[in-house]
Each structure stands twice: as structure tokens, then as C-alpha cells.
Amino acid sequence: MVRVLFVCMGNICRSPSAQGVFEHMVHNAGLQQQIKIDSAGTHAYHIGEAPDPRSQAVASKRGIDLSQQKGRRVDAQDFQQYDYILAMDEDNLAELLHACPSAQQNKVALFLSYADPKKTQETSVPDPYYGGDQGFEKVFDLIDLAAQGLLSHIQKQHKLA
Numbered sequence: 001m002v003r004v005l006f007v008c009m010g011n012i013c014r015s016p017s018a019q020g021v022f023e024h025m026v027h028n029a030g031l032q033q034q035i036k037i038d039s040a041g042t043h044a045y046h047i048g049e050a051p052d053p054r055s056q057a058v059a060s061k062r063g064i065d066l067s068q069q070k071g072r073r074v075d076a077q078d079f080q081q082y083d084y085i086l087a088m089d090e091d092n093l094a095e096l097l098h099a100c101p102s103a104q105q106n107k108v109a110l111f112l113s114y115a116d117p118k119k120t121q122e123t124s125v126p127d128p129y130y131g132g133d134q135g136f137e138k139v140f141d142l143i144d145l146a147a148q149g150l151l152s153h154i155q156k157q158h159k160l161a
Contacts, residue, residue: 002158003036004150006111007092007106011041011071014088014125014139016051018111020064021140022147029151034160039069040078042095044072052129058136079104084150086111089124114140114149 006018019039024056027036050056051066058068079100085108087093096108112123125142128135154160 001036001083001155002034002160003082004038004076004086004154005078005086005100006037006039006086007042007074007096008039008087008088008125009041009043009046009092010129011039011073012049012052012053013127013129013136015144016042016066016069016071017055017059017136017139018086018088018125018143018147019069020051020059020109021062021143022150024064025147025151029155031151031155033161034158035154039161042074042092042099044073047073052136054128054133054136055139058133058140062140071093074099079107083107084109084154086114086150089127104148111146111150113143114147114153115142115145116149118144119145 006015008014009087019037023037028030049071051069056066087096087110093110100108110123125139128139
């Protein structure tokens, strides 16, 4: 079993969106029994809350349901349990690396490092929380690019069909 954890600050916009998009891709590839996916936040702002309604609306337009997700904070066990711990931006990457035991730091990376560099020059998924609907659309576009690269990487690295 390959385990993937997506992380943003509050776990209501970017990381649950990444979880939903990646679950959708993994399901379409028939790999849901081999890849476990979750999301969390570096801060405890929204524990137990559903994803932001704007994230849910954009996801729904793309055939993805985020409604069953609940916000949670990254905990110490996550660094042991997950094979990929993917931060949405540099600030959350720094938070994760600060909390992560040195032996597990190779698991922590920026999510967009898996995106095809020919398709985006961005390295971070911007936080859409204080912006309009267009920001959420952009977030999903970036997540889609990185998720495609991540799935391809996992399939090759772990020899999954």
C-alpha cells in the first residue's frame, strides 16, 4: 500500500481538493486498493469541518465529491505512516520539515514538484481562501497537473499497473 498525504494550512481548500482530485484519478486508474490518500493541515483552524463550499463547488463541476472529508491537523504518526507528504506551498513545507523527524524528511516535498514543468512554472499552489471563485479554479487546474505527475511517478516507482 502506497500512502499519500496532502497538506495545506487549514485543510479546507487546497489539500482536500488535492485529495479529491487524486482519489478520482486513482479510482479511474483502478488503483484504489493500492494507494491510500488523505489530507491534513499544519494548523488546527478547521478541525472537523467540511471543505470550503467554493472548493466543493469547483470539485462538483469536475465530477468530484469532497463532501465526506473533514479537516484535521497533521500529527506525529503521519510522518511514520505516509510515504508521500506533499505540501501545497513553501510555508507549509517549512512547517512540515520543522515537525518531521530527520529520518522521515525524504517523504516531504512540494506537491507541484510533480507537475510537468512544461505546463506550469509555479512551484506552489496559491491559497484561494481570501479570493474569488477564479482562484479556486486555478487551484484545481494546478492540482490536476501535479496529480497526473504524481500518479505517473507512483505507478513507475512502485510498479503499479
